[in-house]
Amino acid sequence: MTQTILNVENLSKTFSTKNSQIDVVRDVNFEVNRGEIFGFLGPNGAGKTTTMGMLTTQIRPTSGEIILAEKSIWGNLTDTRKRISIVTQHNNLDRGLTARENLLFHARYFNLPSDEAAKRADRFLDLMDLTERADDRVVNFSGGMAQRLKIARALMHDPDILFLDEPTTGLDPQSRVLLWEEIKKLNAQGTTIFLTTHYMEEPEQLCDRVAILHEGQLKALNTPEELKKLVPGQNVVSVRTGDVRDELLSEAKTLPEVEDATAEMGTLRFYMKDATPDLGELVKWLRSQDVNILSMNLHLSTLNDVFVHLTGKGLEQR
Template sequence: MKSNILEIKGLKKTFKMPNGHKIEAVKGINFDVKRGEVFGFLGPNGAGKSTTISMLTTQRKATDGEILLDGESLIQHPARARKKIGVVAQHNNLDRGLTARENLIYHARYFGMDMSNANRKADEYLEKFGLADRQHDYVRSYSGGMAQRLKIARAMMHTPEILYLDEPTTGLDPSYRTILWEQMTELNRAGTTIFLTTHYMEEPEKLCDRIAIVNQGELKAIGTSDELKALIPSKNIVSLKLNRLEASYAEAAGRLPGVAKATIQNGILLLFIHDAQPDFNMIIDWTKNLGTELQNISLSTSTLDDVFIHLTGKDFMNHESK
């Protein structure tokens, strides 16, 4: 059995626009996903993330490149690939003309599960996701959060070899987010590979074995959380809230002693510091010389959000939704 369940080689997707222009959404990316891991796939709007996932789940054809699922070409054999794949999409793709239970049973039967096991699994997931009391209601009457829980339950019904979760906890309250990750962990321990996108940075930091970050159709980095954090200039970051902020301040701050890099994000001046104990007096004196008022100063250690900003130039929480 191959150690990689998924191998992506030179994957490209180009869209032809009505005006004749071409947009290269995915630019020849290469990566693999190890069997049994929880793999995070992160990127801002327009990064090519959703386009990539649509190709990996057979929803779109690649312009060029290869996708191997279990060593077999997904592009050449999409029907066989679909039997091994589970997908929780961002949009609501439930059958609104069926009840919750009927959605689960239909899905299970489509993937070859006998009626006895289909009913057993439906009972299990309807109970776990708090839908048992509404299982005979039509899905069109469901709230967004209820529909999201049902989508997750449906994707898990046939115990896929690899489960794609495209922002699965959007619209879920904290209690059901916890239930979801308990179920995902249980499924992963049983052997299912998890491919996750999310806009909650604590999820990949806590759950993922490895994380890939994409931007503008290119793979920027891939590795464990610690490996990615090692890519930024410093583990220690001083945040400055000033009553007036100009773009030139970042360039000037970058020349201060002990500062590896300075940047502005969301109205905050960030200084990446070499030393664990920065010279706060020197920094405060520098702000006074600017003729601006220092409203707040704080020291923190680097996070995955800082890595995201460093690699893409965008704040994760404000740009991660598509």
């Protein structure tokens, strides 16, 4: 039976400036189930980090409620902060300490007995593949190693839910994939994970369900596969042209083999009716319209295609 660990109800945040008010998060509602990896997907500026700040008691909402394990997070902040943990984008490790010392120092904040803290440190260093570097100073760690150590540290006080805020930002592709594997292992052991990201491939690889956020509003929430079904036609032809005229897009939508078409950042996307579309006919039409074809590819719909379909903008548009 699915058990809800986090309820977010009508959550909003407005920031006041000298001359105006900015609605950063607007009436957002969702639930996170115990034991799942829940993805919060959207481009930079969508309101992800502000929402994360409210969920982790760092920012007070303008309105709405956040319920963690059937209790308001604001009722007892000390208790709430024992139940959650957050891994931020920036490196806030103590670089003058070793990896093990960083974990043990964190354990002191939560009054863990020294024997228990040592056992947990060994466990999480092993889980994050850092045992061989446990006694090395963090100043010598790569970005990927530092990120894995931050996750190990966040687990030391056994939180109900682990918040990962853009955990792979700045990592090289190999380190990103390695971190994905560590997150999967962690979740397989029962940890509930709330993941914010603007990388479209991340939730496809990791998440049980994904919420899509755009300009502070929740646009859709479902499994990655169900979200991709929102795209009209499961096969997408992307044509990079450098420029897309309005009249070209209008005519593209009327082509008999095209279910729908969108344009953003100099790329024309055709959502095809046929699972094996005739690209030759499409190229012939593009050339008849004097379109400069810089590149062209056919792919199954992705979460980026879902985002374009829902908002008219791509996730890569940052």
